[in-house]
Amino acid sequence: MATTWTQQTLNHLRRTRAWKSIFRRGPARTNRTRSLAIFGNIFLHVLPVKVREKSLRLRATYYLGSFSFFLFVVLTVTGVLLMFYYHPAVPEAYRDMKDLRFVVANGVFLRNLHRLAAQVMVAAVFWHMFHVFFRGGYKPPHEFNWVVGVGLLLVTLFLSYTGYLLPWDQLAFWAITVGTNIISYVPILGHPIRFLLLGGNIIGENALLRFYVLHCVILPLAAVILIAVHFWRIQKDGGLTVREDHERKG
Amino acid sequence: MSEKAKYEAGFGSDALKDPQRIVFITKKTSAKVKGDVGRQVMSFPHVILREAIAFQVLTIVLVAIALFWDAPLEQLANPLLTPNPAKAPWYFLGLQELLHYFPPVVGGVLIPTLVVVALIVIPYFNVNIEGAPLWAARRGRRFPLVVGTVVALLAILVAYQAWTVIAPTVLVAGGVLLSNFLSPGQGRLADFLRARPLPWWVMTWFIAVALTLTIVGTFFRGPGWSWIWPWR
Numbered sequence: 001m002a003t004t005w006t007q008q009t010l011n012h013l014r015r016t017r018a019w020k021s022i023f024r025r026g027p028a029r030t031n032r033t034r035s036l037a038i039f040g041n042i043f044l045h046v047l048p049v050k051v052r053e054k055s056l057r058l059r060a061t062y063y064l065g066s067f068s069f070f071l072f073v074v075l076t077v078t079g080v081l082l083m084f085y086y087h088p089a090v091p092e093a094y095r096d097m098k099d100l101r102f103v104v105a106n107g108v109f110l111r112n113l114h115r116l117a118a119q120v121m122v123a124a125v126f127w128h129m130f131h132v133f134f135r136g137g138y139k140p141p142h143e144f145n146w147v148v149g150v151g152l153l154l155v156t157l158f159l160s161y162t163g164y165l166l167p168w169d170q171l172a173f174w175a176i177t178v179g180t181n182i183i184s185y186v187p188i189l190g191h192p193i194r195f196l197l198l199g200g201n202i203i204g205e206n207a208l209l210r211f212y213v214l215h216c217v218i219l220p221l222a223a224v225i226l227i228a229v230h231f232w233r234i235q236k237d238g239g240l241t242v243r244e245d246h247e248r249k250g
Numbered sequence: 251m252s253e254k255a256k257y258e259a260g261f262g263s264d265a266l267k268d269p270q271r272i273v274f275i276t277k278k279t280s281a282k283v284k285g286d287v288g289r290q291v292m293s294f295p296h297v298i299l300r301e302a303i304a305f306q307v308l309t310i311v312l313v314a315i316a317l318f319w320d321a322p323l324e325q326l327a328n329p330l331l332t333p334n335p336a337k338a339p340w341y342f343l344g345l346q347e348l349l350h351y352f353p354p355v356v357g358g359v360l361i362p363t364l365v366v367v368a369l370i371v372i373p374y375f376n377v378n379i380e381g382a383p384l385w386a387a388r389r390g391r392r393f394p395l396v397v398g399t400v401v402a403l404l405a406i407l408v409a410y411q412a413w414t415v416i417a418p419t420v421l422v423a424g425g426v427l428l429s430n431f432l433s434p435g436q437g438r439l440a441d442f443l444r445a446r447p448l449p450w451w452v453m454t455w456f457i458a459v460a461l462t463l464t465i466v467g468t469f470f471r472g473p474g475w476s477w478i479w480p481w482r
Contacts, residue, residue, distance in 0.1 A: 143373035173327035
């Protein structure tokens with residue numbers, strides 16, 4: 001078989017000392033080196049080395065979990081870029097939105113992408129959960145991973161919700177007003193919780209700063225930790241659920 | 251004369267001296283060691299390549315939409331100027347719709363808490379793990395129980411006049427009760443409904459209610475949370 005110039009170069013590159021020092025292996029030609037590609041890589045080692053062929057079918061997952069994670073990646077990248085242009089203060093926050101629209105190169109596109117991915121991620125996580133439920137993916141030995149998933153759903157909702165306030169326009173302000181008013185209905189603890197979240201009794205500069213820190217630091221960290229556990233537990237719990245009737249049909 | 255055992259249980263912690271391991275497979279074992287799991291393939295490249303393609307498809311679609319669909323930006327926040335209606339983000343509009351019918355402690359605190367608790371405990375109910383159809387056994391006892399639950403639920407909802415909750419509830423309750431009277435050979439939909447277990451019906455009901463409330467809250471609610479038609 002004729003190999004192209006790029007393949008030849010890549011093959012040559014894979015055998016160099018530098019490549020092996022970075023990836024700890026040569027070309028992934030045997031099952032041993034293919035295994036090494038997964039468990040010898042710090043980012044991939046939480047994933048299983050082998051998977052059932054049936055779990056690769058589109059209707060087994062529709063890649064909903066993967067899409068949820070990829071949306072989180074897109075949101076992290078666009079979010080960090082947006083942070084370069086953002087001041088969590090009143091009224092600078094709103095002025096920064098105007099700057100993104102009229103001054104920053106591709107600022108509109110950046111904000112569009114971040115907001116779109118956020119909306120789609122909420123929908124994707126919900127859809128992922130319902131799909132896992134109907135496939136029986138919560139059943140033993142996957143019980144705890146389902147609970148981690150519920151945690152991830154809540155983190156996703158809080159991430160989206162805290163981000164909603166940051167543009168500091170009418171839409172943001174009143175949506176957060178409606179939401180935080182619900183918290184004050186919690187018996188006994190309602191008002192203290194609301195005070196803690198807002199840094200005061202009204203939605204002002206303190207609330208904006210708290211939502212900003214929650215949105216950019218605390219909740220993303222929580223999400224990363226839970227995602228790592230979620231992925232790792234798929235491997236430890238014996239791979240994705242393959243339905244019995246699918247196995248019989250072959 | 252007994253033959254000397256070829257192995258013995260060791261408790262040494264020296265990895266070089268004690269390389270041999272014995273695996274005991276007990277009755278309650280994890281799925282990983284269960285017999286037939288079907289053909290397996292290597293994650294690299296089979297999974298990694300598919301995930302890479304999925305990521306690219308997602309990014310292309312997102313970029314294509316983000317190029318043309320602008321994120322909304324209204325006037326500077328003004329605590330003195332309340333919009334009517336003031337709406338939460340779309341995923342909380344179902345909750346806001348509930349608040350319209352129920353007292354705040356019920357609609358805003360009790361129901362969401364119950365939903366989260368219910369979601370967490372789902373896998374720890376090891377009832378009907380095989381997913382046996384609801385009407386497969388003990389119909390005589392189950393049918394009045396289901397009817398009773400539905401009637402009690404609808405009575406509470408009617409008392410609060412929660413019409414947008416009642417509509418999907420009636421629809422799903424109709425389905426679950428009707429499926430009791432279906433018999434084999436009445437088409438694929440009938441066979442499908444007859445084979446559904448109770449958890450399927452409960453989750454379908456939850457999704458139907460959540461979806462209805464969210465859509466109504468997003469498109470059909472205007473000033474003072476009154477009913478509006480979005481196309482007018």
